[in-house]
Amino acid sequence: MTLSLKGIIPPVITPLINNRELDTKGLTQLIRHLIDGGVHGLFVLGTTGEGPGLGYKIRKELIKRVCDQVDHQIPVLVGVTDTSFENTLSIAEYAREQGADAAVIAPPYYFPISDGEMMGYIEHLSDALPLPFVMYNMPSHTKMHLSLSVIERCRELGALGIKDSSGDAAYCYSLIDKFKDYPEFSVITGTELYLPETVLYGGHGAVAGGANIFPRLFVALYDAAVNHDLDTINTLREHLIKIENTIYNVDQNPSRYIKSIKCAVSVLGICNDYVVHPHRKFTGLQRQQIEIAVKTLLDEIKITVRPCNL
Template sequence: MNLELKGIIPPMVTPLTENGDLDDKGLRKLVEHLISGGVHGIFLLGTNGESPSLTYELRKELISKACEYIAGRVPVLVGITDTSFQGSLAIAHHSKKAGADAVVIAPPYYFPISQNEMVDYLESLVPKLPLPFMMYNMPSCTKLHLSIETLRRAKELGALGVKDSSGNIDYLYSLIEAFKNSPEFAIIVGTESYLPETIQKGGHGAVAGGANFFPRLFVELYNASVDNNLVKVAELHQKVKGLYNTIYSVGKYESRYTKGTKCALAVMGICEDYMALPLRKFADIEREIIRGYIKDFDKNLHDVTM
C-alpha cells in the first residue's frame, strides 16, 4: 500500500458519555469538524485519545465507528501500543477489519526497556501486523526515547515514518537530517508549535492536538509553511503559540493539555468533555475560562485563515 503521511493529522480525542461509553453523536460531529477543517488524516487512540484508559471493547467500537464515519475521506491511523503484545495485535487486526489505513507503534509502557529490547519487540511484532505502521516517540509516557538507530531498524522493517513527541527540537532536527535521503519516511512532529520549523527543515507535518478544535488554523499554517509564505507563517504561528498561554495553561499537571482540548470541544458544542479515569474533566470555573479563550480566538481567527 502506498500511503503518504504528511500535513495535519489530529490525534483525535475519544468522545465519551458521563458513564464512560462512547459518545456516538459527539464522534460523528467531531469527525465532520476535522474533515471540514481540511485535515490530511486522523490518528485514533493516541495520547489525546486516552487509549491506555479505555477497554479493548471501547477501543474497537471507536475504531469501527470512526472508520465508518470517515468513510475513506482521509487516511486513518490507529495507535496499538499496549502493555500486552497480543493486545496490540488484536487492536491491529481489528483496525484492518474496520478499514483503517495504518497502525502506530510506541514502546510498550510500564517496564523500562532498552533500545535493543525495542528492536527485538519490533522484529517480533511487525511480521504479524496486517497493516503498514508508523513509529511514535513519546518518552514522557513510555520511558524510552527512541534512538535514530532503532528508527533506522524500524524503517528497514517497513515503517512509514515517525511521530516525534519528545519536545526536543535538536532531536527532531537530527531525525530530519538522518532520513533526508529517504523522503518516503515521514518525519511528523507531535509538538505542534514546532510545525513551521519542521516543514522548513524538510519534515512532513504534525500530529497536532490543537487541530481537534481549530483544524483550519493548523492546516493553513502547514500550507503557509510549505509555500514558504513567511509573513503568513509568522501570523499563524503566533496564534498557535497563543494556545499554550491560554487553553493549554488552564488547570494543573500535564493532563491539562488533553483536558483543555476536550473542554474546548465541549464549549464549541462538538462533543462532551467527559474523561476516562484516572482523569476528570474540568470543573465549571475552568470551563468558563476556556469558553472565554475560545470566544477570543473566534474573533480573530477568521481573517487569518481565509
Template structure:
C-alpha cells in the same frame, strides 16, 4: 506507499458520555468538523485520545465508528500501544478489518526495554502487522525513546512507514529528518504544535497536533504556509497557534489540563461531550467559565 503522509493529522480526543461510553453523536460531529477543516488524516487512540485509559471494548468501538464515519475520505491512523505484544497485534488486526489505513506504536510503557530489546520488539511486531506502522516517540510517557539507530534500522523494514516524534527535542527531530532521506516514502511528523511550523520549514512532513481538534483550519493553513516556505505567513499563523495553546492548555494545574482543556472547549463549541477517562475528570464550572472566555477572545465563539 510511494509518497509520505503529509499535512495535519489531528490526534482525536475520544468523546465520552461517561468513563466507558462513547459519545457517538459527538464523534460524528467531530469527524465532520475536522474533515471540513481540511485535515490530511485522523489519528485515534493516541495520547490526546486517552488511548491507554480506555477499555479494549471501547477502543474497538471507537475504531469501528471512526472508520465508518470517515468513509475513506482521509487516512485513519490507530494507536496500538500496549504493555502486551499480543494485544497490540490484536488491535492492529481489528483496525485493518475496520478500514483503518495505518497503525501507530509507542514503546511499551511499564518495563523499560534497553535499545537491543526494543529493536527486537519492533522487528517481531512488524512481521505481525497488517497495516503500515508509524513509530511513535513519546519518552515523556513511556520512559523509553526510539533511538536514532533503531530508526535507521527500521528503514530496512518495509512495514514501517515513518515516525511521529513528541519528545520536544528538536536536535533529535532533525536527526530523524536526515535518517528518513534514505526512504522517500517515509513520513516524519511532529506532535507538539508549538514546534510544527519549525519542523515543516526544516523538512518535516506535518503535525499530529491536539489543538487541531478545535481549529483545524488554522493548523492546516500554518502547515501549508510552512510547506511552501512562506515565512511571513508561517510566522503569523504560528503566533495564532501559540496563542490558542497558551489560552486553552494553561487553565488547569496539572499535566492533564491539555486534554481537559481541549475537551472542555469542544463541549462549549457544541461538538461533543467532555467526560474524561479515569483517573481524570472534566473541568468544573470555574475552569469551564475561563475556557469559555478564552474561546471568545480567540474568536472561536461570540
C-alpha cells in the same frame, strides 16, 4: 503499501458519556468538523485520545465508527500499542478489518526497555502486524526515547514514518537529516509549536492536538510552511501561542492538556468533555477561562465552525 503521511493529522479526542460509553453523536460531529476543516488524516487512540485508559470494547467501537464515517476519504491511523504483545496484534487486526490504514506503534509502556530489546520487539511485531505501521516517540509516557538507530531499524522493517512527541527540537531535526534520502519515510512532529520549523527544515507535518479545536488554523499554518510564507507563519504562530497560554495552561495539573482540548471542543458544541478515570474534566473557573479563550480565538482567526447542538 504506499501511504503518504503528511500535513495535519489530529490526534483525535475520544468523545465519551462515561468510561464505558462513547458520545456517538459527538464523535460523528467531531469527525465531520475535522474533515470539513481540511485535515490530512486522523490518528485515533493516541495519548490525546486517551487510548491506554479505554477498555477494549470501547476502543473497538471507536475504531469501527471512525473508519465507517471516514470511508477512506483520508487516512486513519490507529494507536495499537499495549503492554501485551498479543493485545497489540489483536487490536491491530481489528483495525485492519474495519478499514484503518496504519497502526501506530510506541514502546510497550510499564517495563523499562533497551534499544536492543526494542529492535527485537519491532522485528517480531512487524512480521505479524496486519497493517503498515508508524512509530511513535513519546518518552514521557513510555520510559524510552527512541534512538536514531532504533528508528533506522524500524524503517528497514517497513515503518512509514515517525511521530516525534519528545518536545526535543534538535532530535526532530536529527530525524529529518537522518532520513532525508528516504522521501517515503515521514517525520511528523507531535509538538504543534514546532510545525513551521519542522516543515521548513524538510519534515512532513504535525500531529497537532489543537487541530481538534481549530483544524483550519493548523492546515493554514502547514500550507504556509510548505509555501515558505514567513509572514503568514508569523501571524498564525501568534494564535498557537495564545492557544498554549489561554487554553492549554489554565492550571498546572499534569493532565491539563487533554482536559483543555476536550473542554474547548465542548465549548464549540461538538461533543461531550468527559475524560477517562482517574482524570476529571474542567469545571468552574477553568471552564469559564477556556470559554472566553475559544470565543476570542474564533473571532481572531476567523474560523467558521459548524453550529452543533448536543
